[in-house]
Amino acid sequence: MGSKLAFSDVVNQKHHRRSDLGAFEHTYKAEITSIHRLTDLENLYRIKIIDAAERERFEFQPGQFLMLELPGIGEAPFSISSSPSRRGDVELCIRNAGSLTSFLSRVERGTHVGLRGPFGTSFPMEKMHGQNILLIAGGLGIAPLRAPIAHVQENRSRFNNVDIIYGTKDPAHLLFTYQYDMWRADDIRLSVIVDKADAAWTGRVGMITKILEEMFAERGDAFFQNTCAIICGPPVMFKFVCNMLNTKDVPMQKMFVSLERRMHCGMGKCCRCNVGSTYTCLSGPVFDYWTVMNLKEAI
Amino acid sequence: MIFRIIKKTELEKLFNVLSDENRIIGPVEVGRDQDSQAIYGFRDVADFRQLALDYTTTSLPAKKYFLPYKEDMATFRIDGKDWQKTVDYNIDAPFVFFGMHACDINALNKLDKVLMGSVYPMPYYAAKRQNAFIIGIDCEPQTYCFCRSMGADTVLHGFDMFITDLGNRYFVEIQSDTAYNLLKKVRAEEPLESDHVEYMHVISEKKKKFTAQVDTTDLTKILDMEFQSDVWKQWGEKCLGCGTCANVCPTCYCYSIEENVRIDLKAANKNKILYSCNLIDFAEVAGGHNFRPERHSRLKYRYYHKHRGFVEAYEESLCVGCGRCGEACLADITVPEVISSVRGETS
Numbered sequence: 120m121g122s123k124l125a126f127s128d129v130v131n132q133k134h135h136r137r138s139d140l141g142a143f144e145h146t147y148k149a150e151i152t153s154i155h156r157l158t159d160l161e162n163l164y165r166i167k168i169i170d171a172a173e174r175e176r177f178e179f180q181p182g183q184f185l186m187l188e189l190p191g192i193g194e195a196p197f198s199i200s201s202s203p204s205r206r207g208d209v210e211l212c213i214r215n216a217g218s219l220t221s222f223l224s225r226v227e228r229g230t231h232v233g234l235r236g237p238f239g240t241s242f243p244m245e246k247m248h249g250q251n252i253l254l255i256a257g258g259l260g261i262a263p264l265r266a267p268i269a270h271v272q273e274n275r276s277r278f279n280n281v282d283i284i285y286g287t288k289d290p291a292h293l294l295f296t297y298q299y300d301m302w303r304a305d306d307i308r309l310s311v312i313v314d315k316a317d318a319a320w321t322g323r324v325g326m327i328t329k330i331l332e333e334m335f336a337e338r339g340d341a342f343f344q345n346t347c348a349i350i351c352g353p354p355v356m357f358k359f360v361c362n363m364l365n366t367k368d369v370p371m372q373k374m375f376v377s378l379e380r381r382m383h384c385g386m387g388k389c390c391r392c393n394v395g396s397t398y399t400c401l402s403g404p405v406f407d408y409w410t411v412m413n414l415k416e417a418i
Numbered sequence: 419m420i421f422r423i424i425k426k427t428e429l430e431k432l433f434n435v436l437s438d439e440n441r442i443i444g445p446v447e448v449g450r451d452q453d454s455q456a457i458y459g460f461r462d463v464a465d466f467r468q469l470a471l472d473y474t475t476t477s478l479p480a481k482k483y484f485l486p487y488k489e490d491m492a493t494f495r496i497d498g499k500d501w502q503k504t505v506d507y508n509i510d511a512p513f514v515f516f517g518m519h520a521c522d523i524n525a526l527n528k529l530d531k532v533l534m535g536s537v538y539p540m541p542y543y544a545a546k547r548q549n550a551f552i553i554g555i556d557c558e559p560q561t562y563c564f565c566r567s568m569g570a571d572t573v574l575h576g577f578d579m580f581i582t583d584l585g586n587r588y589f590v591e592i593q594s595d596t597a598y599n600l601l602k603k604v605r606a607e608e609p610l611e612s613d614h615v616e617y618m619h620v621i622s623e624k625k626k627k628f629t630a631q632v633d634t635t636d637l638t639k640i641l642d643m644e645f646q647s648d649v650w651k652q653w654g655e656k657c658l659g660c661g662t663c664a665n666v667c668p669t670c671y672c673y674s675i676e677e678n679v680r681i682d683l684k685a686a687n688k689n690k691i692l693y694s695c696n697l698i699d700f701a702e703v704a705g706g707h708n709f710r711p712e713r714h715s716r717l718k719y720r721y722y723h724k725h726r727g728f729v730e731a732y733e734e735s736l737c738v739g740c741g742r743c744g745e746a747c748l749a750d751i752t753v754p755e756v757i758s759s760v761r762g763e764t765s
Binding site: 122123124125126127142143144146148188189190191192193194195214216217219220227229230231233353354379380381383384386387388389390391393395396397401415416 | 435600715
């Protein structure tokens with residue numbers, strides 16, 4: 120009777136472009152070109168997209184993240200730690216903390232991984248031009264901050280005072296120590312503080328908030344009203360730091376945090392990164408503090 | 419809108435026309451519970467007489483045909499340090515859904531918004547959804563149905579045709595050209611004014627049969643105001659954190675990814691498994707931090723997503739009021755009771 124239903128090729132549906140649908144599970148095949156051991160837990164992986172044309176097209180903004188996949192092992196989100204202007208490869212700072220990352224800590228140079236993305240919102244660096252920049256990182260929170268730091272270094276004349284406050288549990292967990300002199304050479308004031316000193320440590324001991332308090336005393340209120348802040352660290356840190364900055368009237372729309380959540384898709388489908396009434400992968404990971412204030416239990 | 423009237427016997431003809439060359443899925447009686455009440459489920463149907471068109475609610479929703487509980491998103495061939503990835507949307511032919519209630523079609527419409535209408539349309543879902551020919555059918559409100567409160571007791575789109583029982587005939591609403599052409603193969607007539615009157619009578623009678631309801635007035639605000647309320651803890655005490663509610667929910671779409679390597683290390687697959695925000699590790703990140711370690715906070719977030727977050731994004735709730743979660747819940751937690759307690763209406 121000829122009642123067989125016609126198969127509608129989904130990519131020809133009028134409201135989908137072929138590229139939209141294809142993008143969903145599109146993986147850039149990439150090669151780990153170098154593995155730099157930063158601490159006993161963290162490595163810095165340099166990863167290069169293999170296809171030259173894909174590599175040429177690949178772009179990202181500071182603060183965005185990638186989904187990195189090892190076929191058969193797993194896939195997880197990682198914020199990009201290298202400069203967006205650096206074409207050709209990306210750097211991911213990864214802590215050995217779960218099953219995928221423990222496997223990653225054992226792979227060799229030359230291993231092929233899958234990359235999806237970049238996903239998520241970014242730090243609006245252009246809007247910060249002409250202002251003071253305050254970057255505050257706790258522990259592994261320095262990883263997503265390394266991209267905006269690189270942007271600041273490359274465009275140093277566009278920003279006023281630039282400060283980095285970086286705190287970790289102990290000196291052994293400090294990341295990117297080899298870069299501190301380069302940051303300082305670019306007129307960035309770096310304050311490092313550790314929670315627990317070891318025998319060799321001669322620097323500051325305490326919490327990040329201690330440095331922030333000193334900064335408050337040293338610089339006038341007007342300074343903070345012209346300051347943009349970028350903050351990333353463990354959940355407990357956000358609340359203290361953001362509240363402190365808020366007392367100094369740093370505009371809430373100029374305070375940016377990068378949140379971490381579990382993710383399985385990066386595209387607002389798996390719901391795992393649900394925060395308040397939205398998703399970290401679509402509306403974040405970079406949120407301004409005003410938005411965060413309106414999201415229940417975001418920080 | 420185009421309407422037709424078909425005799426009841428014509429529906430069987432329509433079924434036979436379709437089943438000649440297509441896979442048909444429909445409601446059937448799959449068993450009896452301890453009170454010898456029928457249990458219904460969606461199954462592949464070969465014979466019209468297997469269909470239970472007067473079914474109440476299926477225990478499991480229709481979503482498994484659109485969002486399978488377990489699905490391969492990709493497969494890999496592995497060769498040393500290198501690999502090749504293959505993506506398949508896992509559908510090879512269109513299929514027919516014969517007899518879906520308004521709430522379940524509304525549920526698909528809600529899923530469409532997330533899975534087809536946003537920045538990253540999901541081809542696995544879209545391929546199945548757009549290749550389903552859906553025949554909707556009217557229903558009899560049950561004690562647990564609160565679809566009317568959620569605006570899901572009638573459905574405006576998202577199906578090919580919708581049939582309403584007028585006793586000795588069906589009133590048919592046609593929404594697609596496929597359905598229009600199909601109806602040419604059976605005896606379908608233009609409805610008369612008396613059919614319209616009869617149809618309106620049937621729906622107004624149906625309206626009177628709803629007993630359960632949920633007051634959604636200002637619910638987004640109330641959920642924010644009562645975020646720290648103790649009622650969540652009370653429900654959390656009852657909740658077993660088993661995820662059954664998400665399993666039976668026609669609009670729950672969250673998932674987990676599991677990757678497996680074949681034992682010879684030459685192949686792997688990326689498996690998508692539907693999940694539940696009530697399960698303990700839902701929001702746990704690497705390193706062990708869990709953003710929602712307590713049952714009450716996970717239960718709260720489930721309500722928060724459905725009745726707050728989704729409303730903010732799409733101006734409608736991610737709940738169709740089918741009542742399956744309440745019926746299936748081992749701890750007897752139902753949506754109308756939870757919402758009314760959050761609103762401070764003691765029961």
